[in-house]
Amino acid sequence: MAKYIIAVFVIGFISYLVFPIFIDTLEVRKLKRENQELLTNYELITRRIEQLNSVINNLQRRDEGIYRIIFEAEPIPATIREAGIGGVNRYAELEKLSNSKLIIETTKKVDALTKKAYIQSRSFDEITDLAKRKDKMLRSIPAIMPIRDKELTRVASSFGMRIHPFYKVLKMHNGMDFTAPTGTEIFATGDGVVVNVVYAQRGYGNHVIIDHGFGYSTLYAHMSKIAVRKGQRVRRGMVIGYVGNTGTSVAPHLHYEVHRNGQPVNPIHYYFNDLTPEQYEKLVDIASQPTQSFD
Numbered sequence: 001m002a003k004y005i006i007a008v009f010v011i012g013f014i015s016y017l018v019f020p021i022f023i024d025t026l027e028v029r030k031l032k033r034e035n036q037e038l039l040t041n042y043e044l045i046t047r048r049i050e051q052l053n054s055v056i057n058n059l060q061r062r063d064e065g066i067y068r069i070i071f072e073a074e075p076i077p078a079t080i081r082e083a084g085i086g087g088v089n090r091y092a093e094l095e096k097l098s099n100s101k102l103i104i105e106t107t108k109k110v111d112a113l114t115k116k117a118y119i120q121s122r123s124f125d126e127i128t129d130l131a132k133r134k135d136k137m138l139r140s141i142p143a144i145m146p147i148r149d150k151e152l153t154r155v156a157s158s159f160g161m162r163i164h165p166f167y168k169v170l171k172m173h174n175g176m177d178f179t180a181p182t183g184t185e186i187f188a189t190g191d192g193v194v195v196n197v198v199y200a201q202r203g204y205g206n207h208v209i210i211d212h213g214f215g216y217s218t219l220y221a222h223m224s225k226i227a228v229r230k231g232q233r234v235r236r237g238m239v240i241g242y243v244g245n246t247g248t249s250v251a252p253h254l255h256y257e258v259h260r261n262g263q264p265v266n267p268i269h270y271y272f273n274d275l276t277p278e279q280y281e282k283l284v285d286i287a288s289q290p291t292q293s294f295d
Contacts, residue, residue: 039102045106046106053113056117060116063076136213137214139191140191140214142189142190143274144190144271145187145189145271146187146188146220148184157176158173159267174264175221177255178253178254179253182242182243182244182252183243185242186220186240186254188234188235188236188238189218189256190210190236191233191234192210194208194228194229194231194232196230202247205245206222206224207221208226208241215261219259220254222253223244224245226241268284
């Protein structure tokens with residue numbers, strides 16, 4: 001009898017030790033269920049974050065590919081859009097929690113999403129402001145030819161590598177040359193402010209620089225006479241001076257430049273306000289011919 005009791009005790013004790021290893025207790029099953037629910041919720045939240053991230057990425061593509069192009073705005077650098085959130089460890093307190101790895105990972109994704117949304121919101125604020133100023137911007141873009149040339153007979157040299165008239169070597173020509181008699185009227189090609197009036201014997205000779213805002217400026221060189229003063233506001237089509245042969249020039253002509261964000265760009269792309277499509281195509285053909293510059 002004693003052996004029987006001892007055997008039952010031993011079997012019971014072993015079962016007590018081994019049973020939890022193979023069969024979950026009620027408490028363990030509860031914890032596992034809660035853990036599974038947490039993982040399921042985490043996966044749902046992660047998918048939701050990915051969906052929202054996709055929406056914001058789409059807004060960014062529209063922002064860069066449509067809105068900012070329309071309003072001539074500079075794109076937001078990727079270094080700013082994708083920059084992390086710096087500073088001290090913002091997640092130190094979360095490390096003390098159970099499931100801290102999942103919680104920290106999710107919090108980081110939410111923070112990154114929040115930052116991207118904030119940057120995009122600020123971008124739309126800028127685009128909205130540009131839209132409100134659209135009329136002003138359209139008046140300011142240098143969108144007409146600087147002298148009257150409806151017959152397109154005055155284009156002498158275009159933008160690009162051209163033979164220099166004095167040095168007889170290929171040299172970058174940062175503008176367009178228009179031949180015209182001395183005294184021919186020169187027009188401001190967009191609204192703006194005269195930021196420089198120069199009288200010189202060499203280089204551009206007597207010339208005027210107009211700041212149009214929105215990243216645009218224009219230069220009008222070799223004038224015989226200047227009709228504006230520094231600081232003066234001008235409107236598109238206003239006479240600002242007269243064709244001449246001052247500075248480094250071989251004959252009376254206007255040397256005209258357009259700058260965008262400080263860099264010279266081809267002026268031919270901006271004559272859309274006073275030329276028909278047929279005239280523009282003809283002008284492009286004329287400008288493509290190899291010529292020697294006049295300055």
